[in-house]
Amino acid sequence: MTRGSAVPADYDTDPGRFEANALSTSLFSRDGDIHAGVAARIAARGCSLALDVGGGTGVLARLLLDRSVPAVVVDRAHHVARAPGPAVRADALSLPFRANAFDAAAALWVLHHVTDPAAALTEISRVLRPGGVLVVSTSSRWNDPELAWALPRWGEPTSFDAEDAPGLLDPLFEVDELTVWNAPPMTLPNRAAVALFLRGRHVPERKAVDLAEHTQVPLVLTKRGLVVWARKRHGRSRSRP
Numbered sequence: 001m002t003r004g005s006a007v008p009a010d011y012d013t014d015p016g017r018f019e020a021n022a023l024s025t026s027l028f029s030r031d032g033d034i035h036a037g038v039a040a041r042i043a044a045r046g047c048s049l050a051l052d053v054g055g056g057t058g059v060l061a062r063l064l065l066d067r068s069v070p071a072v073v074v075d076r077a078h079h080v081a082r083a084p085g086p087a088v089r090a091d092a093l094s095l096p097f098r099a100n101a102f103d104a105a106a107a108l109w110v111l112h113h114v115t116d117p118a119a120a121l122t123e124i125s126r127v128l129r130p131g132g133v134l135v136v137s138t139s140s141r142w143n144d145p146e147l148a149w150a151l152p153r154w155g156e157p158t159s160f161d162a163e164d165a166p167g168l169l170d171p172l173f174e175v176d177e178l179t180v181w182n183a184p185p186m187t188l189p190n191r192a193a194v195a196l197f198l199r200g201r202h203v204p205e206r207k208a209v210d211l212a213e214h215t216q217v218p219l220v221l222t223k224r225g226l227v228v229w230a231r232k233r234h235g236r237s238r239s240r241p
Helices: 015-028 035-044 059-066 078-082 117-127 165-169 191-199 205-212
Strands: 050-053 071-075 087-089 102-108 128-139 173-188 219-232
Touching: 015 173, 015 191, 035 059, 035 102, 035 128, 050 059, 050 117, 059 071, 071 078, 078 087, 102 117, 117 128, 117 165, 128 165, 165 173, 165 219, 173 191, 191 205
Parallel strands: 050 071, 050 102, 071 087, 102 128
Antiparallel strands: 128 219, 173 219
8 A cells, every 4th residue: 555645734824725626616527526415325324413524614514404414514724614513623633522422424525634544534433433424535646637747746645545545444444335436527618717627726826827728628537536435343443454
């Protein structure tokens, strides 16, 4: 297993990047993001209290509340204050909740920002009830290959990418379903769209515009990553290799 470093979390220091990422997904992704589907599945399981780790402004929490599932959002960025309550500013490495407090947890597009995702998963396992469900998502290190020449760190392993995620989950969670995608669900119709997309991928605004000028459009992007649904293991966890 080749594990890399965490992608710096810049939501407080560069909020424009976060907004550009969300906007490009909503405008140009054929299927949108995965939050609605995740919320529907958690609700269908009859969960009574869910935890959204790294839940940001509360996109998933709002969808869960619409389905009558109470949710707690935890995020270390200031913008967690915009999430529906209860929302807590805290680190995934030290969750401020008692053991066995939740029967569902989500960590969507967040664990690659964590320096020690195994420790974060241990914390999530601690606050989940026995048999509680966890859903995680992350991108492949080879995501968006059509823009490999323009994307920072393209092809480099992160602390939690699609290539390593199953192995990190295995000691604490029993995987029920693993969905891998390698498909072209996003089309960037013009250079302004390319610049917006690159801005959301940690490229400074001026450089994103310059790189977009050298991109042939429309550009179809191949998205690579995975979503994992798993359950907290009963009894002692497996030893890590």
